[in-house]
Amino acid sequence: MTTTPTIELKPTSHPLPAAEREAILANPGFGRHFTDHMVSIKWTEGRGWHDAELVPYGPLSLDPANMTLHYAQEIFEGLKAYRRADGSVGVFRPEKNALRFQASARRLAMPELPVETFIEACDALVRQDEAWVPAHGGEESLYLRPFMIATEVGLGVRPAKEYLFLVIASPAGAYFPGGVKPVSIWVAEEHVRAVPGGMGDAKTGGNYAASLMAQAEAAKVGCDQVCYLDAIERRWIEELGGMNLYFVYEDRIVTPALSGSILEGVTRDSLLSVAADLGLAPEEGRVSVDQWQADAQSGALREVFACGTAAVITPVGTVKRSSGAEWKHGTGEPGEVTLRLRDALLDIQRGTAEDKHGWMHKV
Numbered sequence: 001m002t003t004t005p006t007i008e009l010k011p012t013s014h015p016l017p018a019a020e021r022e023a024i025l026a027n028p029g030f031g032r033h034f035t036d037h038m039v040s041i042k043w044t045e046g047r048g049w050h051d052a053e054l055v056p057y058g059p060l061s062l063d064p065a066n067m068t069l070h071y072a073q074e075i076f077e078g079l080k081a082y083r084r085a086d087g088s089v090g091v092f093r094p095e096k097n098a099l100r101f102q103a104s105a106r107r108l109a110m111p112e113l114p115v116e117t118f119i120e121a122c123d124a125l126v127r128q129d130e131a132w133v134p135a136h137g138g139e140e141s142l143y144l145r146p147f148m149i150a151t152e153v154g155l156g157v158r159p160a161k162e163y164l165f166l167v168i169a170s171p172a173g174a175y176f177p178g179g180v181k182p183v184s185i186w187v188a189e190e191h192v193r194a195v196p197g198g199m200g201d202a203k204t205g206g207n208y209a210a211s212l213m214a215q216a217e218a219a220k221v222g223c224d225q226v227c228y229l230d231a232i233e234r235r236w237i238e239e240l241g242g243m244n245l246y247f248v249y250e251d252r253i254v255t256p257a258l259s260g261s262i263l264e265g266v267t268r269d270s271l272l273s274v275a276a277d278l279g280l281a282p283e284e285g286r287v288s289v290d291q292w293q294a295d296a297q298s299g300a301l302r303e304v305f306a307c308g309t310a311a312v313i314t315p316v317g318t319v320k321r322s323s324g325a326e327w328k329h330g331t332g333e334p335g336e337v338t339l340r341l342r343d344a345l346l347d348i349q350r351g352t353a354e355d356k357h358g359w360m361h362k363v
């Protein structure tokens with residue numbers, strides 16, 4: 001059922017005092033602080049979407065036999081609202097996230113939220129908590145986290161008949177504590193993130209849980225992030241688990257083509273257009289780990305960067321393989337193409353460059 005309920009506003013009478021909010025906005029970090037409100041919409045089989053509300057941010061009360069807690073029927077999104085020079089606020093490509101949320105819902109046998117309801121829920125929260133959108137000009141933004149869980153109670157394994165869709169918001173600075181400094185990557189040759197026919201292209205918590213063991217092993221060898229290979233040949237570069245990858249050659253830039261087990265990143269997609277605008281000849285292709293190593297060692301591969309909503313564009317520095325091979329991109333500073341793309345994208349998001357693709361949604 002695709003009803004689009006009107007969001008009823010029930011604002012808190014106790015927002016965080018302005019001085020405390022400003023102190024948070026001065027150094028928000030990533031995902032540590034949350035705004036005063038959240039949007040909540042219920043879905044029940046036979047009734048559709050109902051009880052759409054904007055309410056004070058706060059804990060949920062869940063039955064211990066809630067189906068999500070046992071069988072992980074959960075999906076989420078991440079998108080950002082930016083303060084523009086004229087003081088207004090724009091959200092970057094919310095429709096793209098809404099469509100991906102629907103695709104994730106289909107994969108996890110959950111109800112699809114109408115695109116306009118997804119966008120209206122994000123808008124309602126941003127409008128209400130507008131004072132939490134960081135000032136124009138810097139790297140900071142308001143990160144929106146729409147998500148959906150099953151709320152039915154029971155231990156039978158089947159799609160639930162009741163769900164809760166929520167949107168929360170968190171002021172966000174750099175995702176990595178080092179800012180735009182290069183991150184180190186461990187290529188996981190023994191672990192896989194996702195398999196063909198699985199749910200690697202859905203944005204669901206299970207994929208992130210599956211990445212944590214390899215992430216912990218990467219940390220033991222001094223690396224920040226894990227790069228996953230395809231599950232069949234254990235050869236082709238897929239993604240970092242929370243970010244996509246781009247490889248910068250002298251005459252082209254290449255990102256792994258969507259394989260069904262890669263998440264289709266909104267930043268990845270946007271950069272295909274931004275790179276073309278800058279004349280950088282972007283391609284979706286296949287890059288093997290051996291090719292990565294050989295091209296890095298021969299100097300043919302100039303730069304490598306990771307991209308995602310949270311991390312924007314982050315350069316890759318050192319790369320290590322389980323076999324012991326190790327190489328480095330650059331000299332510890334972001335590459336020239338990486339920075340050009342990063343600035344071009346951020347300029348569109350902050351409203352200081354022409355939005356020729358019509359990506360910014362005015363709240």
Ligand code: COI
Nearest residue numbers: 078079242308309310311
């Ligand atoms: C994002 O970039 O929005 C992500 O979802 C990555 C991570 C924070 C889960």
